[in-house]
Amino acid sequence: MTITPAEALVALQPWIARHRRTAWRPEVRTDNSTPTGSAFSGLPLLSPDEDWPACPSCGVPMESMLQLDLKTLPTDRYGSDVLQLFYCVANSCDRGWEAFADQASLCRTITPNDARAATTNLNRFPTKAIHAWTAIEDSPDAPEHERLGIKFDYHFKDVPFKPMEMWCPELDLHFVGSEFIRCLEENVTAADGDKLGGWPLWIQGVEYPICPECGTEMSLVMQIGSEDHVPYMFGDCGVGHITQCPQHHHVVAFAWACT
Ligand SMILES: [Zn+2]
Ligand SMILES: [Zn+2]
CATH class of the missing domain: 2.30.320.10 (YwqG-like)
Incomplete structure (x- = not known):
């Protein structure tokens, strides 16, 4: 099943609401x-x-x-x-x-x-x-997301290239792709x-x-x-x-x- 960044944002709502x-x-x-x-x-x-x-x-x-x-x-x-x-x-x-x-x-x-x-x-x-x-x-703000429970792996040094990953362990969610990270950074600020x-x-x-x-x-x-x-x-x-x-x-x- 593939989901869009907008759908990921909906799935993350419990985490977003808790930190509002x-x-x-x-x-x-x-x-x-x-x-x-x-x-x-x-x-x-x-x-x-x-x-x-x-x-x-x-x-x-x-x-x-x-x-x-x-x-x-x-x-x-x-x-x-x-x-x-x-x-x-x-x-x-x-x-x-x-x-x-x-x-x-x-x-x-x-x-x-x-x-x-x-x-x-x-x-x-x-x-x-x-x-x-x-x-x-x-x-x-985006720089606080990690200390509030979102995990990131940017794979900056990985060869061959691997896409960025983002997890929300408390909601058991995992997303692969920089577009998910960017969507969270732009919408939760x-x-x-x-x-x-x-x-x-x-x-x-x-x-x-x-x-x-x-x-x-x-x-x-x-x-x-x-x-x-x-x-x-x-x-x-x-x-x-x-x-x-x-x-x-x-x-x-x-x-x-x-x-
Ligand atoms: Zn002065
Ligand atoms: Zn004090």
């Missing part, structure tokens, strides 16, 4: 000029006596790229503090991309009770207050652009940071795409990810990757 997650797109508006809640380039909360954070590399005030009031999100899995990403958007800055490098960024949580809103807006970009979230369905939760869109392969306190793999809080809500490009159309330790909600990190 809800993500949320931010709905923004610009009519709130002093948001202290969730916003892109809004007025951030600061600790008492704290100045607006400056870039560790070049010293200019960093952009309050994203602030999330975690207790107002459509999911309570991230805790109840306020999560912040300050990021240097100065043209000439030497920016790192790795999690915890903090070369030109500050990713942290702050407890609202101890904090006050900044009084002067030092952002370069227009404020976009997040007033709602729209749920979307999200799926794991992570959404691009800005989103809360869901699955990270990976540019350079899977790069979940590890929590320095407990060794647990950190999970996605928010994906920030190039030129989506923030008019900024990470490298060449890169994608940024804010991640958090599921056990330690105060352990958060920002990293980005591009091609």
Whole structure:
């Protein structure tokens, strides 16, 4: 019996459905000029006596790229503090991309009770207050398929040539031919652009940071795409990810990757 890649996708539906997650797109508006809640380039909360954070590399005030009031999100899995990403958007800055490098960024949580809103807006970009979230369905990106139970044999070094193979052991499925792998990669992917939760869109392969306190793999809080809500490009159309330790909600990190 021969089956088509589209039919293979139908056969794989139980695996696809099991790994589907809800993500949320931010709905923004610009009519709130002093948001202290969730916003892109809004007025951030600061600790008492704290100045607006400056870039560790070049010293200019960093952009309050994203602030999330975690207790107002459509999911309570991230805790109840306020999560912040300050990021240097100065043209000439030497920016790192790795999690915890903090070369030109500050990713942290702050407890609202101890904090006050900044009084002067030092952002370069227009404020976009997040007033709602729209749920979307999200799926794991192709680089994660293998760690989620799909097995591949590419036969790259086999002589004579052998076609690529793909297995789903939990569903007892086996497919021979690169077209099946390509069909899965094209149809089961992570959404691009800005989103809360869901699955990270990976540019350079899977790069979940590890929590320095407990060794647990950190999970996605928010994906920030190039030129989506923030008019900024990470490298060449890169994608940024804010991640958090599921056990330690105060352990958060920002990293980005591009091609
Ligand atoms: Zn800088
Ligand atoms: Zn941890």
